[in-house]
Amino acid sequence: MRAKLRVKRFSTEGEASTNAFQEYEVDVPEHFTVLDSLIRVREDVDPSLALRCSCRASICGSCAMRVNDRARLACKTRLTSVAKEGEIVTIEPMGNQRVVKDLVVDLQLFWGKVRAVEPFLLPDGPEPEEEYIAPNEAMLNLLTPMGCIMCGACVSDCTSLEVDKNFLGPAALAKSYRFVADPRDGAQATRLQNLNESGGVWDCTRCNMCVEVCPKGVAPMERIMELREGVMDQGMTNTPGARHVASFANSVARAGWLDETMLAVDSWGKFNLPKLIAEIPLAIRVLRRGKMPLPGPLHHKLKGADAIGRIFKRLEGKHARKF
């Protein structure tokens, strides 16, 4: 088949500096991946094309890049899965990271965040005479995060990192989960305290982008949600994020549906007068347009609210897993 590749080129090297798309066409067999095709371009058409790859078997995590607007491993993406015969495939470097040249990004941001979560066991107590023993069942839920190959695809497409480089991001948080949930680790409480800070678990938007682009099924966002449970279980409940969850649950448990106005007030803090005063223009804006839902006791109960309340009583706080 004829592969038509539209590749983002970037270089700051002297006179060759560029920042534009370049189109290539090469003949390739049907079974070729995006990576195979790029290598064919580099070997036969343009040796100046820079890309990073190694194993070509979805294990090393080197060749993550954006293919048709989303991060993928180029070696795991067959050309025919992203384009029909004759269609152009758009290939760009990963997002949210500084581009060094063409499809190669500087991984400093990625590794800096992974290092920040202390990605190694921190056992406490005396060292055992032989190895640390962990029951098999306690390790089962670690298999998913341990499947991470550090490719950076999730970091590339994370919508929170796009606006805030302070956010730890999906890869580092999934890695942190891997140690928080490890029965041999002795620093769970400190780890969770750190994750409760700005840039930690509460800055995730739950957009599912990392779940979608992860080539290894790590589902970082789901690990972040479990970490949020862990943070709240440790009693760290006086943050806007934890108050947001509590207020949400309170209103649904009481009335069967969400009390949006109280959700805002509780999340900001009921006694946070400066914030409440600052939001008066917003309240006036929505009141004028007849869209301020009635709060608190005025928030009417749904028919069936009592049955919903009983479900809460039985199930609230019953987590799949305790750290």
Add this chain to the structure above:
Amino acid sequence: MKYAFYPGCVSRGGTPELYTSTLAIAGKLGIELEEIVGAACTGAGVLQEKGQKLGDTLNARTFAMAERMGLTTILNICSTCQGVMAQANKRLLDDPDYLAEVNEELKPEGLEYTGRVIIKHLAWVIVEEVGLDTLKGLVKNPLADLKVAPFYGCYILRPSDALGFGDNPGRENYLERIIETCSAEPVNFPGRTKCCGFPIMLINERNSMAMVGNHTTSAKEHGADCMVTPCPLCHLNLDGQQPKAQAQRGAKIGMPVLHLPQLVGLAMGLSPKDLGMNQHVVSTKGVEAKASVRV
């Protein structure tokens, strides 16, 4: 076509115009809506942080109520509700033991979920069941001068394995197809499938407002007259919080944001007032003028 209608909390709270505009177009499309009275909030992904089984049980209760009404398709007008329901449904159907465990919790109300419910968004119903040809026939006021940036947000697209994209890959582009059927021009822009920032609006306002500012500005820079969204939470942020995003950005944006049924309603020739467009924070007058409708 009759559907079990799940309006969600926000269309009865912060965005009442979504409820109004849905009812205004449903009859014309041949969609009969029977509301699932007493159905709980889906949890919106937030309650699930308190325990997944709690959220899944509340949603299974809603599915069982729809079955008891004799209806198999739940029609959502909030893509967050739709996405959360679809994820819950997948977990329940993937694991019969889990479904049985959840059904135990529903017994006191005499409810049981048998696993027959299909979760759809209004956009999917319009394309897959009403049909775009039928919609085309109802377009009395072609929106020929209008450039519309579709803002999908998250839950109607991700996670795709819970949303039936394997059987229906076209769902990635339904908004564009509906926009075109209304004779308007879809505008492609970088924010199209990103997060609106609503889930962190009360937690990290600065980041949330940066997202609103980025998406609305980028839609404007790509030539859009307005945006359209299938999610009222996106609307609350992109429209309701746009003044705050403008202030943070230090630049005027002024990008009107329509709910999907409002766009369809305008194309059908309904009046902006009947579609609740006077309830928006960002003025829709420019859109109404371009749409050549009675103001």
